[in-house]
Amino acid sequence: MTHLRDQALACRDAAPAIAALDTAAKQHLLNRMADALAADTHAVLEANARDMEAARHNGTSAAMLDRLRLDEGRVAGVVAAIRQVAALPDPVGLVTRREVRPNGISVERVRIPLGVIAMIYEARPNVTADAAALCLMAGNSAILRGGSDAMHSNLAIAAALRRALRDQGLPEAAITVVDDPSRETMVELLQLADIIDLAIPRGGEGLIRFVTEHARVPVIKHYKGVCHLYVDKDADEALAIDLLIDGKTSRPGVCNALETLLVHRDIAASFLPKAVAALHARNVEVRGDETARILAPEVGIATDEDYAAEFLDLVIAVRVVPDIDEAIIHIRRFGSDHTEVIATQDILAADRFVKALRSAVVMVNASSRFSDGGELGLGTEIGISTTRLHAYGPMGAESLTVERFVVRGEGQTRHPV
Amino acid sequence: MTHLRDQALACRDAAPAIAALDTAAKQHLLNRMADALAADTHAVLEANARDMEAARHNGTSAAMLDRLRLDEGRVAGVVAAIRQVAALPDPVGLVTRREVRPNGISVERVRIPLGVIAMIYEARPNVTADAAALCLMAGNSAILRGGSDAMHSNLAIAAALRRALRDQGLPEAAITVVDDPSRETMVELLQLADIIDLAIPRGGEGLIRFVTEHARVPVIKHYKGVCHLYVDKDADEALAIDLLIDGKTSRPGVCNALETLLVHRDIAASFLPKAVAALHARNVEVRGDETARILAPEVGIATDEDYAAEFLDLVIAVRVVPDIDEAIIHIRRFGSDHTEVIATQDILAADRFVKALRSAVVMVNASSRFSDGGELGLGTEIGISTTRLHAYGPMGAESLTVERFVVRGEGQTRHPV
Known part of the structure; x- marks a missing residue:
């Protein structure tokens, strides 16, 4: 078994524990994640400085450097964003429709988590925390594949969040950073159809095309806005x-x-x-x-x-x-x-x-x-879907769940027995 | 350009005309499709007899032969099913949520068609009519790739349905049967990411695995039920x-x-x-x-x-x-x-x-x-999704649409200009 598959399986095995948390437990968990990240500000900035130095050395553009860069204010912004997610309405367990059929069975549609969500993104390290928080609030585990430029930053942020999971007695693999930034490993990730329920690529044309070409898991693209x-x-x-x-x-x-x-x-x-x-x-x-x-x-x-x-x-x-x-x-x-x-x-x-x-x-x-999740009333967003399936436009916590059917009866059968 | 790509582009170009139909026009269209199929019963049975003969010659199992076989009663059943679909509530244009934001902009979520839906299925020729009717009622075009065993039956059914489209002044390519049953052409179909919005494979493990491995278009699987x-x-x-x-x-x-x-x-x-x-x-x-x-x-x-x-x-x-x-x-x-x-x-x-x-x-x-669309109140179903995304469980007409955002304001800007 490869290291990535190991990581992904651990992430999947962590999913039921997250799915089972009630709203209060998720709020508490996210606030503890915010605390842990705030406490680790210094370590995160140190890791970010290493990423920045390598990026400068590689001749990265000023715009990209700006997206990669963290400072105390930006980390505080990420911490605040996690607390905002903790305060969002919990989509899990929501009964969206209920009908009693002529034969007396009650048919409900109830939101459940998707399971394991893979985020694939580029330089911005804040996505690591934003995406992890929103995935967990919707009852999912998250496997995060950021750009190699931000690897130290992403790992430092995830270390803080995972400590909070551990402190709550929860499996830390519920937030997993793919620590091998190679394209081969990204391809492997995109083909784990038995493990990953949804991959969300956020980025430019090259990244989106690469993901579309290689994915065997469901994909919702967050593509450019013309x-x-x-x-x-x-x-x-x-x-x-x-x-x-x-x-x-x-x-x-x-x-x-x-x-x-x-x-x-x-x-x-x-x-x-x-x-x-x-x-x-x-x-x-x-x-x-x-x-x-x-x-x-x-x-x-x-x-x-x-x-x-x-x-x-x-x-x-x-x-x-x-x-x-x-x-x-x-x-x-x-x-x-x-x-x-x-x-x-x-x-x-x-x-x-x-x-x-x-x-x-x-x-x-x-x-x-x-055209933004916050502005349109979703509280926040994991991005803006340009895929006309499941969620189209700004995606909030609800978009990280799906409706399923719960039927209750008193022994009804379809045919007389 | 290949023949398949030609077919698929025509199907895509037909989609806006279907999406623009109002409910009454779609009901009328579907009832004319039902009439046309009823009128063509003899031609459909003749085509089916050719498929049955070839299948028997190929040593097809009795169970498969039974799924392939049409008779007057079964065709009448398909005709009745199309009329049932015509009587379903129209999901397109449905405003599912409306909110006025603090700044006064009104935010609605409104259902629109997905666009072009590819159905991939095996022997049963009734799926050709069932899927086409449900796709059209939800405002979509349909590209239908049935099994080679049922090719004559599928083409004969589609010919009747397409005649009804033509008679209503609509592009007949809105219902397109892939007339090359080869696996290579199925692969090509599954990679038309610029044309097809959703592929729905219905079938056994082999078909589902094949589709998952080759698709670059979004897929909702209708897999087995254990x-x-x-x-x-x-x-x-x-x-x-x-x-x-x-x-x-x-x-x-x-x-x-x-x-x-x-x-x-x-x-x-x-x-x-x-x-x-x-x-x-x-x-x-x-x-x-x-x-x-x-x-x-x-x-x-x-x-x-x-x-x-x-x-x-x-x-x-x-x-x-x-x-x-x-x-x-x-x-x-x-x-x-x-x-x-x-x-x-x-x-x-x-x-x-x-x-x-x-x-x-x-x-x-x-x-x-x-566990069936009709029994659970969806009116009918295009199948039962086992993909935990977009639609999970029995899929009705609504599952062939997606919510998008319609925002109305009076000149609001995000920042003071």
């Missing part, structure tokens, strides 16, 4: 500018930031020059089609690559469309099914936009930046 | 015998039939001889452990293989267990997560059994034979 704002001919222009500026500039590096602006032809001459001016005032580079460049000559040239791009930066692609149908066709062609926004005062146009698009989140007159 | 009846020490013996006889003998060839009987030691001396007598009276072969064979000497020997077996026949494995915990351990070890039953008058034992097991359906004092 989010659109479509400004309809009946839009309130000031409102549309607000959505544009918030969507593009409030945090350009996240997946719910806007990447493309589509403008109805009839409003473009009025709206586009103002929009471009507002974007330029915020140092956003604007790349547009021919019509946009006629209306706002300072706009650069957009290619199909720009329309498909998740810039994650102060860049936006713009296109003028003849009608809402062309906007919908554009989004279907270039979008990533993440989040789309329409600005319009026309309720029929809004309905048409919502119905014709099948993205995970569709918004009318609200910022794409609300 | 269903257990545990007779607790506080069971009502007459009630337990009813559940046993109904579960084992009312239709032994289906996945919700009982395969194993577990009996608490304290009730075994009284219960087991009666149970074995009742089973023998129905021509059921009983294979048991040593204790069972002491209490009922006419019982044969059970091996671990028997405990893992889905007999689908008049055979049952029996084991005497020292307590409920051993019953739970046995089920966890040998079960297939399908359906488990406890017979007990002790409410604490019932709760313990329900909570400790994570099978899709757990029953207290009711027959395993109720």
Whole structure:
């Protein structure tokens, strides 16, 4: 047996003990995990310093270094996030439907944990704690495969969390960090169909494609966000500018930031020059089609690559469309099914936009930046699913459970015996 | 481009037209599909006769021949089943939750179709019509890969259904039969991750393993049912015998039939001889452990293989267990997560059994034979999922949709602009 399979089996064997915890026990456990992590701040920062040094040595980009870096404030943020998860409603045991059938049997649908969840992620070490806390609150064990860049940080964080498990008399393997960062081991992990109930990859195109190609376990992808704002001919222009500026500039590096602006032809001459001016005032580079460049000559040239791009930066692609149908066709062609926004005062146009698009989140007159578990009322999120199965869009604790059937009778049989 | 990819792309391109149909249009479409199939009865039976002849020539077993065979009554049954699906509640557009957030944005979760569903199944040609009808009622297109044995029957059924699509001005590719039954083409189908939203394999261990190994599309397995009846020490013996006889003998060839009987030691001396007598009276072969064979000497020997077996026949494995915990351990070890039953008058034992097991359906004092979409109130089913994700247990029309987020605001932004 390989070391990974050993680790994964231990994680699976720990799952029933976690599934059996009641809400109060899980809350207590998570708060003790938060305490343990706070107590280990120094050790975590030391481990992180080793990761940072190696990353700098490897010529890692400044943006990646920033995602990898921890400091006292960031660790305190992770500790606070664990306590927030502890305060979430417990999805396990929730009876979502109940019906008494004509023959008298009672049929309930009740949420149970999924079992063993594998998280596959890249540099950010806070995911180790966030994902572990949310998986455990939903009654699951977690096997965590972070990037090799963050290995020391991830192991130090997990050591604190596992100590809390042990102190509560629970199997520490309920939180397991895959300590071999090789691609071969990731492939092996993805093929443990008898052990892992769900793998959640969070990351860029390369990681997602690799996971899809190699997985034999169920996968819910958290893929990129090529989010659109479509400004309809009946839009309130000031409102549309607000959505544009918030969507593009409030945090350009996240997946719910806007990447493309589509403008109805009839409003473009009025709206586009103002929009471009507002974007330029915020140092956003604007790349547009021919019509946009006629209306706002300072706009650069957009290619199909720009329309498909998740810039994650102060860049936006713009296109003028003849009608809402062309906007919908554009989004279907270039979008990533993440989040789309329409600005319009026309309720029929809004309905048409919502119905014709099948993205995970569709918004009318609200910022794409609300496409987030916390903002949409889930308390927190393990990420944003772009897989149209099980959970689509922001995933909270409930998404880490599944409904099953509990039937109670008094000896009913299907046929007379 | 291969022929299969061509077929699959046409099926995907047909999906928006189906997704856009309202409930009345879908009901009308399905009733016209039923009419068309009824009108084509003769052609379908002719095609089936060709399949039957080839199957006989290939030495197919009598049980398989029976599953393959159609006659006027069976076709009429399929026609009636399509009309039943047309009468089901439409899951698409259902608002499952609505919340207004403190900032005033309204957050709704609304069901949308999955998109393109691939059904992979074996001999039974009725699945072609059943699956197509249920997929379409939930707003999806269906790509159907049946067994090569039933190819003529499947194509003849699909021809009728597609004619109804055409007559309604809808793209007939919304129901597509994969006309190349080779394994290579099945592999190709399972890797169309850019086209297919969900693959549902229904079948035995070989088919399921093949699909799991080759799929790059999301898969929900419909795997075997090794269903257990545990007779607790506080069971009502007459009630337990009813559940046993109904579960084992009312239709032994289906996945919700009982395969194993577990009996608490304290009730075994009284219960087991009666149970074995009742089973023998129905021509059921009983294979048991040593204790069972002491209490009922006419019982044969059970091996671990028997405990893992889905007999689908008049055979049952029996084991005497020292307590409920051993019953739970046995089920966890040998079960297939399908359906488990406890017979007990002790409410604490019932709760313990329900909570400790994570099978899709757990029953207290009711027959395993109720583990069926129709019996549990779903109207009908596309099968019984043994994958603990998205849908677990009997899957109805709702399981062929997913919740997404629709947000409505009045220009709210996440940060002040």
